[in-house]
Amino acid sequence: MTIPPAFLDELRARITLSSVVQRRVKLTRAGREMKGCCPFHNEKTPSFYVNDDKAFYHCFGCGEHGSVIDWVMKQDGLHFRDAIETLAVEAGLEMPQETPEGQERAKAAAGLHEVTARAAAWFADQLASTGGAAARGYLDKRGLTPATVAAFGLGLAPDARTKLKAALDSVGEAKLVEAGLLVTPDEGDTYDRFRGRLMFPIRDPRGRVIAFGGRILGDGQPKYLNSPDTPLFDKGRTLYNFDKAGPAARKSGRLLVVEGYMDVIALAQAGFVEAVAPLGTALTEAQIGLLWRVVPEPVLCFDGDVAGQRAGLRAALRALPMLEPGKSLRLATLPPGVDPDDLVRTQGAAAFQALLAKAEPLIDRLWRAETEGIDTGTPERRAGVRERLREHSQSIQDGSVRALYDAEFRARFDALYFPRREYGGRAGKPFAPIHASEGLKALHARGAGSGEVIALIAGLLEHPWLADRFGERLAALNAGSAPLTRLLDAILERLTHDPDLDKAGLSHDLHTRGLAALVVEVRQANRLGFSFTRPTPPDPGSGHVDNVERDFGSLVDSVLARARIDGELAAATARFAHTATEADWNAQQRLRAERAEVDAVLMKLSEDLREAQM
Numbered sequence: 001m002t003i004p005p006a007f008l009d010e011l012r013a014r015i016t017l018s019s020v021v022q023r024r025v026k027l028t029r030a031g032r033e034m035k036g037c038c039p040f041h042n043e044k045t046p047s048f049y050v051n052d053d054k055a056f057y058h059c060f061g062c063g064e065h066g067s068v069i070d071w072v073m074k075q076d077g078l079h080f081r082d083a084i085e086t087l088a089v090e091a092g093l094e095m096p097q098e099t100p101e102g103q104e105r106a107k108a109a110a111g112l113h114e115v116t117a118r119a120a121a122w123f124a125d126q127l128a129s130t131g132g133a134a135a136r137g138y139l140d141k142r143g144l145t146p147a148t149v150a151a152f153g154l155g156l157a158p159d160a161r162t163k164l165k166a167a168l169d170s171v172g173e174a175k176l177v178e179a180g181l182l183v184t185p186d187e188g189d190t191y192d193r194f195r196g197r198l199m200f201p202i203r204d205p206r207g208r209v210i211a212f213g214g215r216i217l218g219d220g221q222p223k224y225l226n227s228p229d230t231p232l233f234d235k236g237r238t239l240y241n242f243d244k245a246g247p248a249a250r251k252s253g254r255l256l257v258v259e260g261y262m263d264v265i266a267l268a269q270a271g272f273v274e275a276v277a278p279l280g281t282a283l284t285e286a287q288i289g290l291l292w293r294v295v296p297e298p299v300l301c302f303d304g305d306v307a308g309q310r311a312g313l314r315a316a317l318r319a320l321p322m323l324e325p326g327k328s329l330r331l332a333t334l335p336p337g338v339d340p341d342d343l344v345r346t347q348g349a350a351a352f353q354a355l356l357a358k359a360e361p362l363i364d365r366l367w368r369a370e371t372e373g374i375d376t377g378t379p380e381r382r383a384g385v386r387e388r389l390r391e392h393s394q395s396i397q398d399g400s401v402r403a404l405y406d407a408e409f410r411a412r413f414d415a416l417y418f419p420r421r422e423y424g425g426r427a428g429k430p431f432a433p434i435h436a437s438e439g440l441k442a443l444h445a446r447g448a449g450s451g452e453v454i455a456l457i458a459g460l461l462e463h464p465w466l467a468d469r470f471g472e473r474l475a476a477l478n479a480g481s482a483p484l485t486r487l488l489d490a491i492l493e494r495l496t497h498d499p500d501l502d503k504a505g506l507s508h509d510l511h512t513r514g515l516a517a518l519v520v521e522v523r524q525a526n527r528l529g530f531s532f533t534r535p536t537p538p539d540p541g542s543g544h545v546d547n548v549e550r551d552f553g554s555l556v557d558s559v560l561a562r563a564r565i566d567g568e569l570a571a572a573t574a575r576f577a578h579t580a581t582e583a584d585w586n587a588q589q590r591l592r593a594e595r596a597e598v599d600a601v602l603m604k605l606s607e608d609l610r611e612a613q614m
């Protein structure tokens with residue numbers, strides 16, 4: 001069977017060539033390309049280059065050249081169709097079936113690129129003609145330069161029913177209908193779909209025109225009109241300007257998502273060339289996946305009005321199930337009633353850059369959506385907030401990300417709605433000295449999980465500033481024994497009153513309280529060499545503090561989550577033993593699954609620790 005060219009284009013668009021090649025060849029960045037030693041001939045100096053923007057590899061030593069399909073065929077010894085099937089599985093695509101309809105669709109798409117290209121050129125000519133004066137005046141009023149208009153191929157559809165149809169008569173009426181350029185009414189002759197509109201060509205990742213968007217000039221509805229879905233165009237899988245923004249974003253590491261064509265164009269003219277826009281619909285899962293092929297954290301810059309903020313929240317909720325380690329979204333909030341086009345035209349590029357710098361993580365946007373302006377005056381309403389947050393975290397398919405979202409939401413919820421516990425636990429009362437023998441006995445008799453608690457206390461002794469960041473969560477921790485509880489309370493109580501106390505000052509304070517022997521026991525008993533339990537190196541790297549804070553927070557959240565789940569699981573198990581209802585059984589199974597996820601996170605922390613120590 002013949003595989004449709006549109007399917008092959010979709011396959012190439014979904015799979016980054018370098019990600020496939022790197023499984024066999026070590027590649028390093030070389031400008032806009034990647035290079036490595038050629039796998040097709042023996043060499044010591046790299047002459048093998050991979051270009052993701054152009055989707056090909058080339059060796060200047062032996063001349064090997066090809067696409068991702070050629071690579072799989074040559075490296076795995078597969079025939080063409082077998083290579084396509086292998087890549088289709090990776091891309092999440094179903095192989096096209098050989099049906100009469102499929103053959104007709106492939107045949108229809110074969111010549112449509114030429115049709116849309118000719119239409120784009122004709123629209124551009126109309127804009128440049130005498131009849132395009134009003135449209136050019138509109139673009140000038142919007143601040144667009146002639147160079148920008150040419151770069152984006154803007155055009156004009158005259159306000160007439162059949163001008164395009166007549167101009168492209170040689171193409172054939174059927175092709176124009178198939179390309180979405182003509183409308184076929186129930187009665188009468190076909191007529192031009194776009195009339196009296198400023199035209200925006202829509203291109204595929206290879207830069208070929210596949211569809212159009214049109215903004216009405218003057219009064220009328222709809223304000224924007226897009227091409228219908230065609231053999232070339234699927235609006236749910238296409239992003240406006242992706243052909244230009246993708247390569248620029250790979251270089252800069254930044255990809256912006258805005259709402260409309262004019263936002264994209266105005267930002268590009270202001271120097272933000274890495275902007276794309278969906279095509280009249282909410283951001284889809286396919287479009288989010290397309291964004292993640294380029295950068296790990298695209299920034300959504302939707303309008304500051306209510307509709308724009310709702311669009312941002314819908315995109316956040318749509319992305320949640322797809323989150324993976326390292327892949328997320330950030331959201332920039334524009335002033336009310338202001339879109340990116342307005343902002344760069346009235347306040348300049350610096351104002352937009354400042355807005356991007358304040359873009360909030362996806363988890364913060366969800367937290368605000370569920371807590372800001374919400375009446376939580378009763379336990380029932382607070383329980384509703386907690387349940388909605390739990391539903392958000394549980395929608396995430398990746399286990400490790402799901403567990404960490406759940407822990408973070410719970411920690412924020414507890415800090416916001418539960419009364420603050422005094423860290424000392426015995427305000428105004430002196431701490432009784434603990435003899436070394438008492439501490440030693442308690443530590444040697446510690447139960448499951450206390451090894452992590454000991455590591456956390458050792459981390460506080462080494463880095464007291466962690467108490468200021470995680471004090472609320474540490475205050476909720478069950479230390480597991482009276483000596484450890486006293487020591488943890490003493491540390492938190494002292495650092496509450498003097499958060500800037502350093503390691504030496506904290507050690508001196510604990511000594512005066514009679515806890516010096518227990519401090520020594522904790523340090524000796526700790527067997528988990530996390531980044532936060534080791535002394536700060538004399539010349540720490542730029543990421544040392546971030547690693548300490550990240551690892552400490554992950555362990556605190558995981559220990560708290562495990563304790564919470566164990567308590568709820570015990571209660572659910574007891575209820576099920578008494579009631580034997582399906583609801584209690586389901587609750588028990590859900591909690592067991594949550595416990596397994598937390599255990600997986602703790603295991604991952606342990607694996608990362610072992611790798612770091614090797």
